[in-house]
Amino acid sequence: MWHARRRVGCVHSRAVRERGNTTKRHRLHPAQVVVSGFALTILGGTALLMLPNAKVGPGGASFLEALFTATSAVCVTGLTVVDTAVYWTPFGQIVILLLIQIGGFGIMSFASVVGLAIARKLSLRSRITAAAETKSVGLEDVKGLVFGVVRISLAIELTVAVVLALRFMLGYDEPVGRAIWLGVFHSVSSFNNAGFALFSDNLMGYATDAWICLPICAAVILGGLGFPVIVQLTRQLRTRPFSWSIRTWTMNTRIVLAGTIALLVLGTVYITAVEWSNPNTLGPLDWSGKLLAGFFQAVQTRTAGFNSVDIGQLDSASLLGMDILMLVGGGPAGTAGGIKITTFAVLFFILWTEVRGQVAVNVFGKRLSRAVHREAITIVLLAVGVIIAATAALMLMTDISMDALLFETISAFATVGLSTGITAGLPWEGQIILILLMFIGRLGPITFASAIALRERRSTYEYPKERPIIG
Amino acid sequence: MWHARRRVGCVHSRAVRERGNTTKRHRLHPAQVVVSGFALTILGGTALLMLPNAKVGPGGASFLEALFTATSAVCVTGLTVVDTAVYWTPFGQIVILLLIQIGGFGIMSFASVVGLAIARKLSLRSRITAAAETKSVGLEDVKGLVFGVVRISLAIELTVAVVLALRFMLGYDEPVGRAIWLGVFHSVSSFNNAGFALFSDNLMGYATDAWICLPICAAVILGGLGFPVIVQLTRQLRTRPFSWSIRTWTMNTRIVLAGTIALLVLGTVYITAVEWSNPNTLGPLDWSGKLLAGFFQAVQTRTAGFNSVDIGQLDSASLLGMDILMLVGGGPAGTAGGIKITTFAVLFFILWTEVRGQVAVNVFGKRLSRAVHREAITIVLLAVGVIIAATAALMLMTDISMDALLFETISAFATVGLSTGITAGLPWEGQIILILLMFIGRLGPITFASAIALRERRSTYEYPKERPIIG
Ligand SMILES: [K+]
Numbered sequence: 001m002w003h004a005r006r007r008v009g010c011v012h013s014r015a016v017r018e019r020g021n022t023t024k025r026h027r028l029h030p031a032q033v034v035v036s037g038f039a040l041t042i043l044g045g046t047a048l049l050m051l052p053n054a055k056v057g058p059g060g061a062s063f064l065e066a067l068f069t070a071t072s073a074v075c076v077t078g079l080t081v082v083d084t085a086v087y088w089t090p091f092g093q094i095v096i097l098l099l100i101q102i103g104g105f106g107i108m109s110f111a112s113v114v115g116l117a118i119a120r121k122l123s124l125r126s127r128i129t130a131a132a133e134t135k136s137v138g139l140e141d142v143k144g145l146v147f148g149v150v151r152i153s154l155a156i157e158l159t160v161a162v163v164l165a166l167r168f169m170l171g172y173d174e175p176v177g178r179a180i181w182l183g184v185f186h187s188v189s190s191f192n193n194a195g196f197a198l199f200s201d202n203l204m205g206y207a208t209d210a211w212i213c214l215p216i217c218a219a220v221i222l223g224g225l226g227f228p229v230i231v232q233l234t235r236q237l238r239t240r241p242f243s244w245s246i247r248t249w250t251m252n253t254r255i256v257l258a259g260t261i262a263l264l265v266l267g268t269v270y271i272t273a274v275e276w277s278n279p280n281t282l283g284p285l286d287w288s289g290k291l292l293a294g295f296f297q298a299v300q301t302r303t304a305g306f307n308s309v310d311i312g313q314l315d316s317a318s319l320l321g322m323d324i325l326m327l328v329g330g331g332p333a334g335t336a337g338g339i340k341i342t343t344f345a346v347l348f349f350i351l352w353t354e355v356r357g358q359v360a361v362n363v364f365g366k367r368l369s370r371a372v373h374r375e376a377i378t379i380v381l382l383a384v385g386v387i388i389a390a391t392a393a394l395m396l397m398t399d400i401s402m403d404a405l406l407f408e409t410i411s412a413f414a415t416v417g418l419s420t421g422i423t424a425g426l427p428w429e430g431q432i433i434l435i436l437l438m439f440i441g442r443l444g445p446i447t448f449a450s451a452i453a454l455r456e457r458r459s460t461y462e463y464p465k466e467r468p469i470i471g
Numbered sequence: 472m473w474h475a476r477r478r479v480g481c482v483h484s485r486a487v488r489e490r491g492n493t494t495k496r497h498r499l500h501p502a503q504v505v506v507s508g509f510a511l512t513i514l515g516g517t518a519l520l521m522l523p524n525a526k527v528g529p530g531g532a533s534f535l536e537a538l539f540t541a542t543s544a545v546c547v548t549g550l551t552v553v554d555t556a557v558y559w560t561p562f563g564q565i566v567i568l569l570l571i572q573i574g575g576f577g578i579m580s581f582a583s584v585v586g587l588a589i590a591r592k593l594s595l596r597s598r599i600t601a602a603a604e605t606k607s608v609g610l611e612d613v614k615g616l617v618f619g620v621v622r623i624s625l626a627i628e629l630t631v632a633v634v635l636a637l638r639f640m641l642g643y644d645e646p647v648g649r650a651i652w653l654g655v656f657h658s659v660s661s662f663n664n665a666g667f668a669l670f671s672d673n674l675m676g677y678a679t680d681a682w683i684c685l686p687i688c689a690a691v692i693l694g695g696l697g698f699p700v701i702v703q704l705t706r707q708l709r710t711r712p713f714s715w716s717i718r719t720w721t722m723n724t725r726i727v728l729a730g731t732i733a734l735l736v737l738g739t740v741y742i743t744a745v746e747w748s749n750p751n752t753l754g755p756l757d758w759s760g761k762l763l764a765g766f767f768q769a770v771q772t773r774t775a776g777f778n779s780v781d782i783g784q785l786d787s788a789s790l791l792g793m794d795i796l797m798l799v800g801g802g803p804a805g806t807a808g809g810i811k812i813t814t815f816a817v818l819f820f821i822l823w824t825e826v827r828g829q830v831a832v833n834v835f836g837k838r839l840s841r842a843v844h845r846e847a848i849t850i851v852l853l854a855v856g857v858i859i860a861a862t863a864a865l866m867l868m869t870d871i872s873m874d875a876l877l878f879e880t881i882s883a884f885a886t887v888g889l890s891t892g893i894t895a896g897l898p899w900e901g902q903i904i905l906i907l908l909m910f911i912g913r914l915g916p917i918t919f920a921s922a923i924a925l926r927e928r929r930s931t932y933e934y935p936k937e938r939p940i941i942g
């Protein structure tokens with residue numbers, strides 16, 4: 001379904017005037033719908049969180065506190081300016097949970113619809129004679145996709161919630177009601193890569209408890225693979241569980257799975273090695289605890305944002321490595337943020353092709369579409385530009401060190417939610433910047449990438465070719 | 472001469488087997504010659520600097536001090552572990568000056584030869600019938616280029632040296648001999664973008680002296696434009712000084728000139744604005760002094776590395792902005808370092824094309840060769856990878872802040888030579904890393920880019936096309 005087929009012709013055929021379906025020009029672009037939807041949901045959540053019964057104690061939360069929390073929840077980031085565990089009432093926490101779920105459904109559905117539209121468009125382009133009306137993604141397709149997203153999300157969330165609830169009940173003697181609530185909240189927060197927790201020290205109290213950490217990691221990883229990959233894996237397991245036909249998987253599935261494994265292994269090794277004897281993080285743990293906590297943090301850094309060690313105590317070399325993991329993020333059309341594994345992989349394969357001196361960029365036996373090169377570069381440049389600009393702005397506002405500020409901006413932009421602990425102490429202008437980063441980071445790459453990929457390009461003539469000196 | 476003409480055909484014609492001039496395979500690749508030449512020059516310089524009469528006082532410099540200084544001089548970087556002004560005798564300073572001049576000649580000549588070879592190869596590719604022997608760059612071409620480089624370098628250096636010597640003599644009452652020596656040393660150090668100075672505080676004593684700062688800036692900018700641009704400008708001035716035919720200039724010249732102006736303006740505005748009221752940098756100066764010092768630092772950051780303000784006292788936001796200026800660097804085939812303006816411009820134009828939704832990447836009325844896209848991405852990815860790895864390694868070795876370490880590694884890799892003052896205090900392993908960074912940064916991009924561009928690519932068949940989801 002997300003498999004874009006071979007396109008006919010080279011650039012010369014593409015350069016001739018391509019006509020869009022001009023009759024649909026007046027309709028609202030899906031990206032506009034989604035951006036507006038996210039903004040309205042955030043505003044609604046802000047209003048609810050400002051209600052006096054959302055906050056513990058007298059009075060209500062301030063507008064900035066509520067706006068920051070609502071944005072962080074809807075954009076499934078997890079950065080907080082107040083302590084989720086003690087600042088909000090159960091009502092407030094339920095609002096946060098609902099905002100997370102709406103945000104997760106929203107981004108998965110939107111990205112999946114966009115992915116389908118791009119695949120349709122490309123596949124149509126190769127079948128020149130196809131009727132124009134099959135090009136657009138109809139309401140039926142959207143309904144089907146949203147239904148699929150909701151069904152798969154709920155199934156995974158329910159499973160993980162049951163495991164977590166049992167563990168909280170049996171391992172920590174929590175009463176049934178509270179155990180279920182803890183299970184549901186952290187399961188939803190995990191699958192949607194939100195990183196909100198109901199403990200003041202996030203999950204640091206469970207750093208060595210594999211029964212808590214591993215189910216959460218599983219939900220995080222599955223959510224981060226993205227809907228198209230989950231669908232393909234589910235179909236594979238349902239139709240031919242014992243004869244895996246990896247060669248038939250889409251390039252997207254293979255890149256995301258290979259990239260996820262590579263990033264998890266590299267991230268675990270790097271973080272565990274750097275922090276091995278840090279007395280404030282992994283130092284006091286035995287070797288299995290170090291491995292579990294290192295793996296947990298490698299998983300959470302892309303993009304969930306839970307933490308079982310104190311991020312503020314990590315070596316700055318760990319923070320730098322985590323900056324990269326956060327920026328790369330997870331798979332597209334899922335709940336993960338960042339520039340996405342596929343975008344990073346495209347750049348990596350271009351590099352690899354040049355190093356090996358090959359003509360075409362080949363990935364797993366398929367040639368990588370050349371239009372994708374430019375899209376990937378564009379997304380990465382814009383992301384890096386936004387992050388550097390935001391970091392510079394925060395540097396001008398505060399005296400906080402560069403590693404903490406850079407970590408914070410990447411965490412916000414890639415909707416990770418990890419922090420060295422500076423979020424609440426930032427001036428209000430700085431918190432506004434983080435709010436904008438979360439929103440732009442959540443919706444920017446997908447809307448921009450889809451706008452690029454779906455746009456009708458016109459070019460009446462070609463200029464003669466020339467090249468400058470590189471390097 | 473560096474004008475690569477329109478290439479025939481699209482990827483399908485390029486994919487058919489291209490045959491190299493296999494009879495030349497056994498000859499030493501020019502990159503090997505240059506890398507070996509640089510390494511031998513550095514070792515020779517190290518030996519000379521270890522002589523007792525190179526160092527003031529009893530005994531000689533240590534191997535690491537001499538190696539670091541020789542590498543910094545040959546790679547025209549300017550980072551120092553000892554105070555050039557007081558640690559070395561006049562003999563030692565002459566050795567440094569010669570190393571700078573050899574390094575400058577070497578890199579300009581090599582890059583120019585490579586640029587000519589690439590242009591020849593591409594132009595040949597479009598004239599299928601041309602005889603194979605015209606393809607290679609002969610000894611005559613190399614001699615002509617080297618002669619041109621030496622002639623232009625000496626002409627500019629002499630002019631600037633005279634102005635500086637006069638100023639030191641008339642403005643600061645230096646004796647004639649010393650004034651000439653100061654003029655020659657700083658002129659050569661400027662045009663070769665080396666940044667070595669004969670004052671313990673670099674040029675901080677001359678922050679408001681336009682007669683010192685502006686001639687140095689002029690030499691730095693000219694050296695940083697690169698030989699091909701200087702040649703084209705010289706030819707323009709000689710043949711038609713009053714009727715500028717910008718449209719006939721090569722894409723390389725136009726990108727380098729436009730990029731240089733843009734970076735100088737943006738850099739001056741940014742640094743001056745951020746530091747305007749910093750009491751330790753521009754604060755005490757009047758507005759013309761602020762502007763002069765801001766402009767001077769914007770010029771020096773790409774890639775010369777002189778400083779007239781205390782880099783260690785700059786706001787971290789200034790350091791971050793200067794990181795970008797340093798990384799971008801100057802024009803190719805000159806004495807500037809970094810990834811080069813052209814490489815950065817290619818990425819920028821790709822971004823711009825995508826934002827505007829155009830089909831081909833057009834630059835100044837020419838279509839940018841598609842092979843260049845991948846070369847530029849590769850160079851940037853490798854540069855960023857090396858810088859991040861080196862920064863992480865230095866973070867593990869020391870407790871120095873990230874902004875100082877990142878600044879130091881970019882400064883070394885881009886052969887800038889600016890420092891917040893941490894160079895001498897780094898452990899010896901850290902100094903070795905900087906030595907490697909200077910060497911890799913000086914020779915890596917040009918050798919790698921030339922290897923990519925000159926390589927014969929073979930591909931027997933094409934895979935079907937596919938694309939993952941981006942963003
Ligand atoms: K998150």
Ligand SMILES: [K+]
Binds near residue numbers: 664774775
């Ligand atoms: K330099």
